[in-house]
Amino acid sequence: ADSVLIGSIDQGTGSSRFLVFSSSTGALITYHQEEVDIIYPRNGWAEANPDQLVQSVLSCISSAVSNLAALGIAANRIGCIGIANQRETLVAWDRRTGEPVHPAILWLDARTEQTVERLIATTRSRSAAEFRSICGLPITTYFTGVKIRWLLDNVPAARELQSSGNLMMGTVDTWLLYKLTGEYATDVTNASRTMLLDLATCQWDPRLCRFFGLDQKMLPKVCSSAELFGRISVADCPLAGVPITGILGDQQAALVGQGCLESGDTKNTYGSGCFMLCNTGLSPVVSSSGLLTTVAYQLGRSAAPVYALEGSVAVAGTAIRWLRDSLGIVGSVAETETLAGKVPDTAGCYFVPAFNGLYCPYWRSDARGLIVGLTGATSREHLCRAALEAVCYQSRELLDCMETECGTTLNRIKVDGGMTSNRLLMQLQADLAGVTVVRPEMAETTALGAAVAAAWGHGIDMTASVRQSSVTEFYPMTGPVDRLRKFQRWLDAVQRSIGWHRQEDDGEGDAGGSSAGSLGSAGHLAFAVFLVGSAALLALSLSVK
Incomplete structure (x- = not known):
């Protein structure tokens, strides 16, 4: 087993990696x-090109194999491959041609x-929480099932394909697996993000369907x-024939990659959004405080599924990129x-970066971003610090819910x-939440988690390696x-952001379809971002030191 290498596909919101x-x-x-690329065709919409997702993954595989060759390592030492993927994002395609019927609808859309x-109005309880006891999730814009309903309501081609039995659809793992191997499957962690899975049986639920x-x-x-999902069958891929033996949604992959394999172990991932997961062991815990109940992992068909509570924040790193790309007040994220x-x-x-509403624990799609407390002395330094603190306050709210x-x-x-x-961000997180923040030296925990799952599916136990990494505290x-x-003032600001959005606002702003290499790098986010105070005051505040 010493000589076996494990490949890991990490397909995220802003990039693909191998x-x-x-x-x-x-x-x-x-x-x-x-x-x-992330495409923003209208206010509040976020899409990707499904074919670009596949091509970028294949390109990354080829380049990584070339890197191995430069190191004198043969590609045939890669024994298996795992997939970690952005979750909830919907891809739908034609069974006959394999062609997408619509751009991928991203998780944050x-x-x-x-x-x-409309869906909530048809439930018996008239509540977003109608199905929490079955699938662990509220009815909200975040989850795949709602996106599928929108697709069938608004895209005639998708409706016709469903009628003729030729519609295939799934999350990004399913799309990648289909294009790489020809197999049509998903894993329990990704399925648990669709609103269609019964957490008790880990199978599709007829009532929800x-x-x-x-x-x-x-x-x-x-x-x-x-387990064995399929073998790569793309003819010109240098890893053709290699089995894909592990799939995890990216946040669950990070949980595994962090070695959070015992009940109570908790991790927070800081990416485009923030995602905090707490391992709750062999039984699902249904939240009463706005957290999500989800499958953490199931290592093998005969193994019992392990569950987690999750808190999700829509905007974290995106807010920093917004300062760079939309306001232009920093030249780089660093x-x-x-x-x-x-x-x-x-x-x-x-700064409350509710660009597209608020996720946990509020679940308010009518919230919008705001910056409060501006004075003539507010500088770009203060805004940068407020953006970092916003990430920490949102994570603090998740932590409080977990406790x-x-x-x-x-x-x-x-x-x-x-x-x-960002060391300052980590210190601010410790200060503002009152906890010790433990950062592993191995930064690639998401991809490592997918590798651990793939190795397990290939008969190799890598769990010891994720428990022993060195850390900075x-x-x-x-x-x-x-x-x-400070936290009370943050909560006050959040309340002011809730209810800001009105349906009539949707016609405002650019609807002309911008595309970005990473979130927002087209020069603006076509999200409805409303800054409290006049544009003149903002311009003045940024110029005064």
């Missing part, structure tokens, strides 16, 4: 990454707001997270750490994701009184 790990040590051998209202108006026979087969570090606080400025649900105090939290390289440096005072 990474190669040692199965014996968990060490990263090489990787290649390519950005993917909010076009389904009216669909959600009927509610959303779907033919259950058209859905992909639900598999465990670690510059925000330098600028924010030049001031001791935000000078009373709070309420689990009945325990969480003193330590494991962290991962691209934003964790950040300890709280502020007192509880100051921490609570």
Whole structure:
């Protein structure tokens, strides 16, 4: 087993990557990454080109294999491949041609707001929580089932394909698996994000399929997270014939990659959004505080599924990129750490980045972004710090919910994701949440988690390697009184953002279809972002030091 290498496909919102790990040590051998475009055709809409997702993955595989060759390592040492993917995103295609019938509707897309209202109105309880006891999720714009309903209501070609029995659809893992191997399947973690899975049986639920108006026979087969899904059959792929033996939704993959394999273990991933997962063991915990109940992993067909509670924040890293791309007040994402570090606080400025509504624990799609507390002395340094603090406050809210649900105090939290390289952000998180923040030296926890699942499905146990990584710890440096005072002001700002959006606002702004290499790099986010205060005051505040 020492000589076996494990490949890992990490298909995220803004990029695709292929990474190669040692199965014996968990060490990263090489990787290649390519950005993917995010398309914003209208306010609140977010799409991707399904074919570009596949092509970017194949390109990353080819480049990573070339890297291996340069290291003198043969590609045939890669014994199996795992997939970690952005979750909830919907891809639908024609069974006969394999061609997509519509752009991929991304997880953060909010076009389904009216669909959600109509669906809730048809439930017995007239409540978004109608099916929480079955699928663990509220009826909201986030989840795949709602996106499927919108597609069938608004795209005649999709309706016709369903009528003729030729519609295939699924999350990104299913789409990649189909295009790479010809197999039509998903794993339990991705299936648990659709609103169509019964958490108790880990199979599609007939009641939920009927509610959303779907033919259950058209859905992909639900598999465990670690088994043989298929073999790569793309002729010119250098890894043709290699089996795909593991699939995990990206946040569940990070949980596994962080070694959070015991009940109570908690991790927070800082990427485009923030995603906190707490392992709850072998039984699903239905939340009463706005958290999501989800499948954490199932390592093999005969293994029992393990569950988790999850808190999701829609905007984290996206807010930093917005400062760069839309306001132009920083030249790079990394510059925000330098600028924010030049001031001791935000000078009373709070930034609620509800660009597309609020996720946990509010679930309010009518919230919109705001910046409050602006004065003539507010500088770009203060805004950068407020943006970083917004990430921390949102995570603090998730942590509070976790503690309420689990009945325990969480003193330590494991962290991962691209934003964790920002040391100031990590220290602010420790200060504003009052917890020890534990950052592993191995930054690639999502891809590593997919590799662990793939190795397991290939008969190799890599779990020891994820439990032993070295870490950097950040300890709280502020007192509880100051921490609570600031948090109360944050909560006040959040309340002001809720209910801002009106349906008539949807006609405002650009609907002309911008496309971005990473979130927002087309020069603006076509999200409905409303800054409190006049544009003149904002311009003045940014120019005054």
